[in-house]
Amino acid sequence: MSGKYKILMVCLGNICRSPVAEGILRHLATEKELEIEVDSAGTSGYHRGEAPDIRTQKNAKKNGVDLSMLRSRQFTPEDFDNFNCIYVMDQFNYRDVVLLAKNDEQKKKVKLLLNEVFPNENKSVPDPYYGGEKEFEEVFQLVKKACEKIIEHNAVK
Numbered sequence: 001m002s003g004k005y006k007i008l009m010v011c012l013g014n015i016c017r018s019p020v021a022e023g024i025l026r027h028l029a030t031e032k033e034l035e036i037e038v039d040s041a042g043t044s045g046y047h048r049g050e051a052p053d054i055r056t057q058k059n060a061k062k063n064g065v066d067l068s069m070l071r072s073r074q075f076t077p078e079d080f081d082n083f084n085c086i087y088v089m090d091q092f093n094y095r096d097v098v099l100l101a102k103n104d105e106q107k108k109k110v111k112l113l114l115n116e117v118f119p120n121e122n123k124s125v126p127d128p129y130y131g132g133e134k135e136f137e138e139v140f141q142l143v144k145k146a147c148e149k150i151i152e153h154n155a156v157k
């Protein structure tokens, strides 16, 4: 792996939480002219090829982030080779991704996104899939805080 620092955002379906994380981090990195490459994936292939959930897209758009061009894909073991850091949204994602790791070096790449905001608390970004507008907004604001922290850390690298 060479060149830019590469970050992968992972959730279950890759249609609600991780696309928001991908969109926000890319948006912030562009604003700060930081050389980061961002992608996202789901531990499941349930929504393979689909655009983000329409509620996710609407909420992100309201907050100034366009997610319409993103398409869901499933996480693969090769992602460990292609990314420097893999942020997961919850404990289930953590378990599912770590299960595919070949060694400790790969395992160490996997981090809970909200530990950026609440260090060592192992909090999860709540799954908004069965929620409403309030839950989607909550996800956006939580993920935004975490992405701002990632940018802060990268800025001082």
Ligand code: 4NP
Pocket: 011, 012, 013, 014, 015, 016, 017, 018, 046, 127, 128, 129
């Ligand atoms: P995500 O949300 O993991 O944030 O993309 C979900 C999307 C789809 C499902 C569950 C959560 N699903 O059960 O299809």
